[in-house]
Amino acid sequence: MNPEKSPETAQLIYGGKTYELPVVEGAEGERAVDISRLRKESGLITLDTGYGNTGACKSAITFIDGEKGILRYRGYPIEDLAEHSTFLEVAWLLLYGELPARGELDTFLEEITQHTMLHEDYRRFFGFMPKSAHPMPVAAAAVAALSTFYREADTEDRIYRAVVRLLAKMPTIATYAYKHSIGQPPMYPRNDLDYASNFLYMMFGTPCEEYSVDPVIARALDLLLILHADHEQNCSTSTVRLVGSSLSSLYATIASGISALWGPLHGGANQKVIEMLERIALEEGSADLFLERAKSKGDTTRLMGFGHRVYKSYDPRAAILKETCKEVILAVGGSSRLLEIAMRLEEVALSDDYFVSRRLYPNVDFYSGVIYQAIGIPVNMFTVMFTMGRLPGWIAQWIEMRNDPAFRIGRPRQIYTGPQERPYVPREER
Ligand code: CMC
Numbered sequence: 001m002n003p004e005k006s007p008e009t010a011q012l013i014y015g016g017k018t019y020e021l022p023v024v025e026g027a028e029g030e031r032a033v034d035i036s037r038l039r040k041e042s043g044l045i046t047l048d049t050g051y052g053n054t055g056a057c058k059s060a061i062t063f064i065d066g067e068k069g070i071l072r073y074r075g076y077p078i079e080d081l082a083e084h085s086t087f088l089e090v091a092w093l094l095l096y097g098e099l100p101a102r103g104e105l106d107t108f109l110e111e112i113t114q115h116t117m118l119h120e121d122y123r124r125f126f127g128f129m130p131k132s133a134h135p136m137p138v139a140a141a142a143v144a145a146l147s148t149f150y151r152e153a154d155t156e157d158r159i160y161r162a163v164v165r166l167l168a169k170m171p172t173i174a175t176y177a178y179k180h181s182i183g184q185p186p187m188y189p190r191n192d193l194d195y196a197s198n199f200l201y202m203m204f205g206t207p208c209e210e211y212s213v214d215p216v217i218a219r220a221l222d223l224l225l226i227l228h229a230d231h232e233q234n235c236s237t238s239t240v241r242l243v244g245s246s247l248s249s250l251y252a253t254i255a256s257g258i259s260a261l262w263g264p265l266h267g268g269a270n271q272k273v274i275e276m277l278e279r280i281a282l283e284e285g286s287a288d289l290f291l292e293r294a295k296s297k298g299d300t301t302r303l304m305g306f307g308h309r310v311y312k313s314y315d316p317r318a319a320i321l322k323e324t325c326k327e328v329i330l331a332v333g334g335s336s337r338l339l340e341i342a343m344r345l346e347e348v349a350l351s352d353d354y355f356v357s358r359r360l361y362p363n364v365d366f367y368s369g370v371i372y373q374a375i376g377i378p379v380n381m382f383t384v385m386f387t388m389g390r391l392p393g394w395i396a397q398w399i400e401m402r403n404d405p406a407f408r409i410g411r412p413r414q415i416y417t418g419p420q421e422r423p424y425v426p427r428e429e430r
Pocket of ligand 1: 264267305310358
């Protein structure tokens with residue numbers, strides 16, 4: 001659906017002149033002032049550091065109402081998709097706008113299954129990485145390197161192939177990076193397993209013994225991937241759109257998204273949450289003491305997994321994951337110590353004026369790490385798991401951007417604050 005041009009306009013009065021600015025309205029009633037002609041007409045640009053109030057595109061993929069804690073992919077509530085769907089069905093939905101028909105899904109699954117292996121020459125790539133490397137930059141470099149093996153996705157057909165390759169190979173890349181870091185041989189994918197089970201097999205299997213996948217864990221992992229699959233114009237997705245807008249290779253573009261996701265204020269927060277919980281556990285579990293540090297102005301400590309630029313109420317993904325945490329811990333018979341600390345932190349924070357007044361609630365990363373840990377995923381792989389989940393969202397946003405009739409290279413403006421023109425005088429002569 002195209003955004004409606006609202007009959008209303010906004011007026012800006014500047015330099016004694018009144019400028020009429022068009023207002024556009026989205027499908028859910030959200031409104032934007034269209035300032036695209038403002039500079040031409042008035043010489044003004046807008047300034048919005050961190051893009052907190054800037055719409056960078058029109059998109060029909062994901063809807064978030066941060067006030068009400070609503071998240072929908074293509075109109076479907078995240079709660080319904082979490083309960084009834086699978087990750088690859090959701091991937092199709094994000095990419096093509098509708099739930100796939102049975103035959104479409106079967107073909108899609110078949111094609112993804114056929115492309116899970118990595119080229120043997122490409123496999124050597126992992127051997128050149130230091131064993132101590134964090135798997136996120138290894139994954140980013142490996143995905144960028146796919147562009148050295150495969151042709152540019154520049155036609156409908158090649159784009160489809162690249163989409164299938166990326167989705168199919170990502171779990172293999174992730175587990176190869178991990179296996180290399182611990183000095184084990186990589187496991188070849190198994191085409192008789194579903195997406196999540198195949199990942200678990202490659203992650204935890206060894207050539208020495210049979211590894212059988214626990215279906216409860218596979219379902220929990222699939223759910224995690226669904227919940228991470230898209231989140232509209234966040235830092236990494238905006239990076240993908242910006243890099244992709246120069247028409248650079250799809251593989252290189254996705255690699256830039258992975259790099260953006262790595263940071264602790266974005267996808268890297270899930271690793272930081274578990275490190276925080278472990279630290280609290282070591283310090284004898286004082287949630288209250290930790291919260292005092294997170295609140296203190298002189299201390300840079302933050303309550304990781306809390307707060308969100310868009311959600312000013314409970315992140316619906318965190319609500320789903322909190323319940324899943326309990327189920328997974330029960331299923332694997334693991335320790336619930338970190339979950340207990342997390343729940344205590346949440347309880348104290350949500351009754352503390354500092355967090356209440358700033359409307360800081362648990363986000364998706366608050367409970368996801370507890371599940372990953374219960375499953376046995378090492379901490380430095382947490383953000384790689386997020387990467388696997390976010391992949392279809394990045395690609396869907398990239399495709400949507402390329403098909404947008406208003407498509408043009410991304411190029412923000414700035415307000416320059418440096419020195420004005422000055423003569424060149426070598427420092428020592430001054
Ligand atoms: N702990 C303590 N104080 C916080 C926190 C936190 N987690 N988050 C925000 N605040 C405070 C912040 O200090 C500021 O206080 P004041 O107004 O007194 O200066 C106020 O709340 C507003 O924060 P902000 O930094 O201006 O908010 P933002 O929208 O720029 O940042 C955020 C959003 C997610 C980066 C931030 O909340 C944060 O750093 N959270 C912890 C990291 C985290 O969990 N990141 C994962 C985000 S969700 C998954 C994803 O998208 O990747």
